[in-house]
Amino acid sequence: MTATAPLREAVPQSALFDSILELIRRTSTILPDDVVRAVTSARKQEAPGSNADVALDVIGCNIGLARDNSLPLCQDTGTILFYVHTPVGYDQLEFEETATEAVREATRKGYLRQNSVDSVTGKNTGDNTGPGSPVFHFHQWREPHVEVKLMLKGGGCENMNAQYSLPDPRLGGRDLAGVENAILDCILNAQGQGCGPGILGVCIGGDRGTGYGFAKEQLLRELDDTNGDPLLADLEKRVVEKANQSGIGPMGFGGKTTLLACKIGKQNRLPASFFVSIAYMCWAYRRRGANLDAQGNVSEWLY
Amino acid sequence: MALVKVTTPIDEETIRSLHVGDTVSITGRLYTGRDAVHHRIHTGTKPPVDLEGHIIYHCGPVMVKENDQWVCKAAGPTTSSREEPYQHEVIRDYHIRGVIGKGGMGEKTLAACKQYGAVYLHAIGGAAQVCANSIKRVDGVDWMDLGSPEAIWHLWVEDFMAIVTMDAHGKSLHQQVFEESKARLEALRA
CATH class of the missing domain: 3.30.1330 (60s Ribosomal Protein L30; Chain: A;)
Structure with a gap:
């Protein structure tokens, strides 16, 4: 029995x-084309032979091996x-x-x-x-x-997600400058631990639960799309430019490519709340x- | 920056000759050990294998049994900072000469590397196929009660590549990049 x-x-x-x-x-097993394109063009930014260059070379090899052998x-x-x-x-x-x-x-x-x-x-x-x-x-x-x-x-990149409640005396107020500083703080804290170069999905607003959910949904967007909201499109561009001047680089080894993209959406909020929710995605997107x-x-x- | 070939188990002198930025090519036995293994050893359970001179790989591989033989399908590094509460004592008590992982570790582990002669080796996060290509055999497994990703897998590797990012001389690439990036991002604040 x-x-x-x-x-x-x-x-x-x-x-x-x-x-x-x-x-x-x-x-x-097969990384989407938009991500492969972003990883490939990132390598051109790095100094040949640097640790960042080596990391992106290995990542490129890995993408091919996984695809060709149908393995994770x-x-x-x-x-x-x-x-x-x-x-x-x-x-x-x-x-x-x-x-x-x-x-x-x-x-x-x-x-x-x-x-x-x-x-x-x-x-x-x-x-x-x-x-x-x-x-x-x-x-x-x-x-x-x-x-x-x-x-x-x-899990490595999921652990690097972060949620901020503005105003924050360290980061700023309830405006796009405060949002930008919160995102940069998340990037600083993540260093290489989220398997960068990373991609950020961000939600401004919502409650704590829906904010994180909507941040993740931003990652369903194509990497090379343009945000329909010009203010958010500008912010996305600024965040990527600043992140890539941080020197964190691929894997946190130092280098020019820290972020491949940043995708930002917004949800209405309560008058009392102003959350910035950030979903960090690894290069293996x-x-x-x-x-x-x-x-x-x-x-x-x-x- | 040099390319150094090492064979496990490794002696202290070899480890102390390595510096941040060196690339290491490892051949021999590697043992995987991540969160649950470190927690269990740290709370007093003796490891089931002799770790003297060995390297622990922070990794939870994808393993599939084919024809009664374990086959490694994917095996990149996991985030090492979660082992920070345990790693110092595990290095001290079991004389391991290195750990492989990603993301780097903190001051306590850096101090253990200096004091007892060990290094932190950074593999490329997410590169599970490149890493798995260096794994030639799976020779055994212990502590499967922790679940497959958390078990101690006995791997035989050839030319497994990793970069020294924390050495036995107190230097950490992670500390350096953090300080520099902090200053740069402060200057770029909105």
């Missing part, structure tokens, strides 16, 4: 399952974040169940590390599932198709997406 009911062994055979498994494989770019396959838009009436529960099974299968195949640990007992569930894992953000929309985006965000047809087949790959 077995003590527990047998686990569901059979892998569900569905187009949706196959699509999500392939989305996970691509996200973990980074061993920390991170928090598994699904951002899903679905038509009205779509069964989101079924999506969640199927995607969770795909995560289990991707873990068995080694596309994902066993990354879900009970926060009190320290026990690893071994399959990346459990309370809070994977993470799903569902939104309805009036389009006829499903759009799924996946971000894998490693794994985010991909797909549009799915009614059967769950991929109709278009995103990024």
